[in-house]
Amino acid sequence: MSAELSITPQAELWARYSAGLYRNEELGFSLDLSRVNMSPSEQSAIAEMFPMAFSAMAQLEAGSIANKDEGRMVGHYWLRAPQLAPTPELEADILQAIFDVNAFCQAVHAGEVTGSGGKFTNVLLIGIGGSALGPQFIATALASSHDKLHMSFFDNTDPDGIDLVLSSLASCLATTLVVVVSKSGGTPETRNGMLEAQAAFQAAGIPFAPQAVAITQAGSKLDQTAQSEGWLKTFPMWDWVGGRTSVMSTVGLVPAALQGLDIDSLLEGAGQMDSLTRVPQVKENPAAHLAMAWYHCGQGRGSKDMVLLPYKDRLALFSKYLQQLVMESLGKELDRKGQKVNQGIAVYGNKGSTDQHAYVQQLRDGLNNFFATFIEVLKDRQGDSIEVDAGVTSGDYLYGFYAGTRKALYESGRDSITITVNEVNAHSVGALIALYERAVGLYAELVNINAYHQPGVEAGKKAAAQILALQSQAVEVVVSNKASLTADEVAKLANASDVESIYGILRHLAANPSRGIVRQPGKTPAEDRFGKL
Numbered sequence: 178m179s180a181e182l183s184i185t186p187q188a189e190l191w192a193r194y195s196a197g198l199y200r201n202e203e204l205g206f207s208l209d210l211s212r213v214n215m216s217p218s219e220q221s222a223i224a225e226m227f228p229m230a231f232s233a234m235a236q237l238e239a240g241s242i243a244n245k246d247e248g249r250m251v252g253h254y255w256l257r258a259p260q261l262a263p264t265p266e267l268e269a270d271i272l273q274a275i276f277d278v279n280a281f282c283q284a285v286h287a288g289e290v291t292g293s294g295g296k297f298t299n300v301l302l303i304g305i306g307g308s309a310l311g312p313q314f315i316a317t318a319l320a321s322s323h324d325k326l327h328m329s330f331f332d333n334t335d336p337d338g339i340d341l342v343l344s345s346l347a348s349c350l351a352t353t354l355v356v357v358v359s360k361s362g363g364t365p366e367t368r369n370g371m372l373e374a375q376a377a378f379q380a381a382g383i384p385f386a387p388q389a390v391a392i393t394q395a396g397s398k399l400d401q402t403a404q405s406e407g408w409l410k411t412f413p414m415w416d417w418v419g420g421r422t423s424v425m426s427t428v429g430l431v432p433a434a435l436q437g438l439d440i441d442s443l444l445e446g447a448g449q450m451d452s453l454t455r456v457p458q459v460k461e462n463p464a465a466h467l468a469m470a471w472y473h474c475g476q477g478r479g480s481k482d483m484v485l486l487p488y489k490d491r492l493a494l495f496s497k498y499l500q501q502l503v504m505e506s507l508g509k510e511l512d513r514k515g516q517k518v519n520q521g522i523a524v525y526g527n528k529g530s531t532d533q534h535a536y537v538q539q540l541r542d543g544l545n546n547f548f549a550t551f552i553e554v555l556k557d558r559q560g561d562s563i564e565v566d567a568g569v570t571s572g573d574y575l576y577g578f579y580a581g582t583r584k585a586l587y588e589s590g591r592d593s594i595t596i597t598v599n600e601v602n603a604h605s606v607g608a609l610i611a612l613y614e615r616a617v618g619l620y621a622e623l624v625n626i627n628a629y630h631q632p633g634v635e636a637g638k639k640a641a642a643q644i645l646a647l648q649s650q651a652v653e654v655v656v657s658n659k660a661s662l663t664a665d666e667v668a669k670l671a672n673a674s675d676v677e678s679i680y681g682i683l684r685h686l687a688a689n690p691s692r693g694i695v696r697q698p699g700k701t702p703a704e705d706r707f708g709k710l
C-alpha cells in the first residue's frame with residue numbers, strides 16, 4: 178500500500194486537497210483529509226451511518242437522557258447557546274452563572290474583593306481530570322504578559338508536586354485566590370489538595386476561607402465544606418455537564434476570567450463551531466469529517482492510535498486535554514446493547530516540531546499503528562520576525578517542518594489529518610474544543626457506545642480505597658508487634674490475603690521516616706522485615 182501511495186502524482190493530491198478541503202473563512206478554520214487514504218466508496222459507506230448519529234446528537238441537544246447509565250442529560254452544548262437549553266430554568270441558570278463569573282472576576286480585578294495581603298495577584302486552582310485539564314489548557318494556550326492574575330495548579334495528590342507549587346507561591350499566599358474545583362465534590366486527590374493548601378495558609382497565619390472559592394454541585398461534600406467554613410464564593414456545577422466537557426462551564430470560565438481572558442470570545446468560538454457541526458450533512462460538517470476519518474483509520478475498532486501534533490507551543494496541552502476527552506469518552510468495555518466491544522482510540526502527542534526529535538522516527542519508519550493529526554497555525558506571532566536565514570524566519574522553519582513531516586508520513590503510507598486555524602486566540606481555542614467534543618459524540622454514535630460515563634475509572638477508585646483500608650490494618654499490626662515481621666506475617670496477623678499489596682504499602686511507608694516504620698532488606702521482598710522505628 179505504501180508503494181502505491183508514494184507514487185500518487187502531486188497534481189492528483191493537489192486536486193484531492195483542493196476539492197475535499199472543508200473550510201470556513203469566517204471562523205478562520207480548515208480541515209484536510211486528503212492524506213487519509215480513504216476511497217470515495219469507503220467514504221460513502223461510512224457516510225451512510227451518519228443519519229442516525231446526527232439524530233442521536235439532535236436528541237441529546239434537545240435534552241434526552243443521553244447518558245442512560247447515569248440517568249443524566251448531556252448539556253455542554255447549551256453552555257454556549259443557553260437559548261437551546263431544554264427548559265427556561267436551565268437557560269436562566271447558565272446565564273446567571275456567566276453573569277456571576279463576570280461580576281466576581283471584575284470585583285477581584287478592581288480590588289473590591291481582596292486577600293488578607295491586598296489585591297489578588299495569583300490563582301491556585303485545585304482539581305483533577307476534567308476539573309483541571311481544561312483550565313490548564315486554556316491558561317497556557319491564551320497566556321500573555323497582560324494576564325491579570327498568575328495561574329498555578331494542583332492537579333494531583335503528589336506531595337512533592339504540591340510543595341513545588343507552594344514554594345512558588347510562598348511570598349504571595351496572602352494575595353492568592355484558591356479555586357477548588359470538583360463536580361462531585363468528593364474526589365480524594367482534590368480534597369487532599371484543598372487540605373494541603375489550607376495547611377499552608379494556616380502555617381503562614383493567613384485565614385483560608387476568605388480567599389477560597391468552590392466550584393461544585395449543590396449539596397456536595399465540597400459545597401458543604403465551603404458553606405460551613407464561610408468560603409468567599411461558591412459557583413454552581415450541574416449534573417448535566419460531564420467533567421471532561423466542563424471547560425465552558427464555571428469550571429473553565431472562572432479561572433479563565435480571573436486570568437483576564439476573553440471568555441465571551443471563547444464561548445462564541447465554541448458556539449460558532451457548534452453551529453457548523455450541528456449540520457446533519459457529512460460533507461458540510463467538520464466534526465463529521467473528523468469522526469469519519471477516525472472510523473476509517475481505526476476500522477471502527479480504534480485499531481490505530483491518534484497522534485496529535487500541534488505546531489504551536491501554546492497548544493501543547495491540547496494533546497493532553499484531548500487524551501481525556503477522547504479516551505475517557507470512547508474507551509468502553511460494553512456497547513449500548515451490553516455487548517463486549519472494548520472500544521477506544523489511544524491518544525498521545527505533544528507538539529511539533531519538538532516531537533520530530535523524539536518519536537516521529539517511529540511514525541515514519543516503524544509500526545504503522547496510528548494516524549496523525551497536525552494542527553497548523555497560520556499566524557506566527559504578534560509582531561514581526563527576524564530572519565534566521567536570508568528571507569526565512571523561525572516561523573517558516575516551523576511551517577517547513579510541519580509540511581515536510583506530513584509529506585514524509587504520506588509517502589510511507591501513514592494517514593494524516595490537518596486542522597488549520599488562523600491564530601491561537603480565545604475564539605479559535607473555543608472552536609477547537611467544540612469541534613472535538615462533537616466529533617467524539619458522533620464517533621460514539623457510530624460505534625454505539627455511551628460516551629458520557631466512565632465506569633472504568635470508578636473501578637480504580639474503589640481499588641485505591643481498598644488499599645488505603647489495608648494500610649491502616651497493616652500499620653496496626655506492625656506497630657503493635659515488638660518483633661519485626663515479613664509481609665506474609667503481617668498479612669496473616671491482619672487477616673488479609675493480599676500480601677503483595679501489604680508489602681507495597683509497608684515499603685512506601687518505610688521510605689518516609691516520619692511514618693514510623695522501618696524496613697530491613699532481605700534477599701527477596703518476601704524476606705524483607707518491617708518494624709516500628
Ligand SMILES: O=P(O)(O)OC[C@H]1O[C@](O)(CO)[C@@H](O)[C@@H]1O
Pocket residue numbers: 305306307308358359360361362363364367420421505631634
Ligand atoms: O470534578 P470531579 O468530580 O472532582 O472529577 C474529576 C474527574 O474525575 C473523573 O470523574 C474520573 O476521572 C473525571 O471524569 C472527572 O473529570
